[in-house]
Amino acid sequence: MxxxxxxxxxxxxxxxxxxxxxxxxxxxxxxxxxxxxxxxxxxxxxxxxxxxxxxxxxxxxxxxxxxxxxxxxxxxxxxxxxxxxxxxxxxxxxxxxxxxxxxVPPTIVDSTSNTQMVVREGNNATLWCKARGSPQPYVMWRREDGEEMLIGGEHVNIVDGEYLFISKVSRLHMAAYLCVASNGIPPSTSNRVYLYVQY
The missing domain is CATH 2.60.40.10 (Immunoglobulins)
Structure with missing residues (x-):
């Protein structure tokens, strides 16, 4: 049969x-x-x-x-x-x-309080940004104006990871920073944080 x-x-x-x-x-x-x-x-x-x-x-x-x-x-x-x-x-x-x-497209679930941060000149600053999605999103930081950032004594365009650590902040660091999360599933998402420097 x-x-x-x-x-x-x-x-x-x-x-x-x-x-x-x-x-x-x-x-x-x-x-x-x-x-x-x-x-x-x-x-x-x-x-x-x-x-x-x-x-x-x-x-x-x-x-x-x-x-x-x-x-x-x-x-x-x-x-x-x-x-x-x-x-x-x-x-x-x-x-x-x-x-x-x-x-699942990325979403930013936890980020530096709201949209701005105030730091005194000479102090350190840490911006953070956590994202979720499936696959797990890749997170990076960059300046909104496209300028290079001075991080750890080096000029860089992009910093990988959830944390952006800036040591000895100077007035040159005053800018808007974007945390961008992407995982290959559109759309990518971003969060904007403005870093104010008091001097």
Missing amino acids: DLPRFAEPMTNITVTIGKNALLSCVVENLKGYKVAWVRIDTQTILSIHHNVISQNNRISLTYTDHRSWYLHIKHVEEGDRGWYMCQINTDPMRSRKVYLQVV
């Missing part, structure tokens, strides 16, 4: 948070067998044949000619990230799995 088989490989998917995900499973020769979608991480059955079992109202199912079975996840959330399995109830069961990666 000719058992059903998977007609196409399943490829992992990457979706930006808030967008819709479409997972597809193509089966040949299904006959009287049934196709189910399962969330592997939580061992949750999402759909069996024509019926959505999941209580999650963002999940729906479409199919064509009993050959292509599509699991739709609307407005993807970070919690949807993980492994999904398409299975056929043969004995033994046949299955294929696919990974849903959910990516």
